[in-house]
Amino acid sequence: MLCKGDPEMARKLPASEDHRASPIVRFERVTKAYRFGQTRVTALRGVDLAVDRGEFVAIWGPSGSGKSTLCNLAGLLDAPTEGAVWLNGKDAALYSDDQKSRLRNAHIGFVFQGFNLMPVLSALENIMLPLQIFGIDASAARQKAMACLAEVHMTPYATHRPARLSGGQQQRVAICRALITNPDIVIADEPTANLDSAAAKMIIDLMAEMNATRGTTFIFSTHDRRVIENVRRKVLLTDGRIEDDVIV
């Protein structure tokens, strides 16, 4: 099993009492509008969505349909204009910025389209980073990060800086980084958009494997229909509305 849960991370946050029963993420009539000078762009229009623990959800739809906006809101990177985003049974609007930082650190993992690894850190150090932000000492963090690297077959590249890794390799490091804190949920906005189809398939397969073996919840967005053929739950976004939400 990848990055086994440890007591340190277990007492990481005061989540609400009944969070095991409620969905991990719930959108309640969420509207998000961006103001761009004089014009107002509405990216999400009254979205209702609930993602349960252990789900593997693909958000798909055409460009500009609001996929990134949805991912950002689910990851507490941004706040809705109207409506509410609930995380573990609690309205995210009630958290302070520091509390949201703490929540993201301990409970949410992120995988980005552009990998977003720190260029000055090695693959290993990049994976260690969320643990070190949490405050875990370097030797413990290194051990866990090494185990992760082994899991994604990247051990030989531990000391390589991102610039010396291929896109697929970087994204595997990024997945390790997202999973290292044993989060409840991983948000991946277009994780395969910068990859060729082989690497893209491998990344989706890797995420699915982590979902299956560890029960980590995944929400990922894509506009590539091919990568979601085998995904159980597919949410189709068009023009800021959920047009279709199928569970196979």
Add this chain to the structure above:
Amino acid sequence: MHTWIKIAVRNLTLNLRRSVFTILAVAVGFAAVNVFGGFADYIFAGLRDGFIYAQGEGHLSIFKAGYLTEGKIDTARFLISAQEQTRIRRIAARHPEIEVVTAQLGISGLVSNGQISTITLIEGRSFADMQAMRARAGGMVGRLEFFTGAPLQDDVLHLGGLSSGLSEKIDSPIGSDVVLMAPTVEGQINALDMHVVQNFESPVQALNDMISLVTLDFVQALYDTDAVDTFSLLLSDTARTGAVKTALEKDFAADGLRLEVQTWEAMSPLYGKVKQMFDIIFAVLFVIVLAIVIMSIINTMSMAVMERTREIGTLRALGLKRTGVVRLFAIESALLGLLGSTLGALITLVAVWGIRLGKLSWIPPNFTTRVPVLVNLIPGDMLWTLAFMVALSITVAILPSRKAARMNIVDALGHA
């Protein structure tokens, strides 16, 4: 903490050229402030030691209350009698930090070469005491002789010196004889012969064509008195000047003596003025250095923040708090300040040694001999400068990084 230092160091090496230029700016600023400060310190020490030791004025001067303002016109009213002199010496003896006690008497009169005569201030000193003061000087400036010609001796009454301007004015160079004339305390005219054996520069340039220097006994004989007008005290430690002044004032008052005690700082005509001038120059230099250092660090740090906005967004997504972002850039900036200051300290050392090896010399105002130009190394000041530079670097980094840390995370992530 270690991780953040590591990230900061690596980012600094990644932008090596920019980092090096910033470090150089800090280093040059650091060195400029400390070399100039060290030079000023050397000059102040020279003026101080010159006044206290070489001119034999000591750390403290004692005279009758009011002497400083009216005494030069009406000396007789401010004389310290033989009996009072004994009391003063007895009180001074109670203070172990007083090492030399010497009396002076100055009167005004006429000096004549047989054909022409002119007004002169006749200063009577004990040359043994002055020699004792000079011997206690720490720095080389304090041991300098300020005259050309032969030294004066207490037991050869008729030998004396003229300030160079006076010597010229009455055409009486070293080796000639003059007559000093003055009224006695009683008001009768008295005259004594003097053999000119030395010339000197007056500490006050305006008086350089007026001063005759003789033994105390000579002036007392001319003035027909055993009184003096001033006592000069040399202390073992300059830092004790204020404390001893206060103690003496108390003791004199308790003994019924109406005396005034002044410190060398108040008495030295040059020290205060030069210090004021140097302080102004230093302030100007400091402002310039400050501006350069602040601008280069602001420039470097705002560029770093701008270039790494997406990275800041990523770190925030990973859970780094706003303060964590600020800390990251503060560390980076502090390192620039620290490295710059360290290099600056090295440059200062090299400059100080270079100036020492270069054996530069000059003739300061009122000196007759060349003295070396040196720069004092002041470790305490250098530590302060270092602390200041680091604090400044941190403060300057906070502005741009705080702004970036408060940015909307999605916007930061979307930053090219």
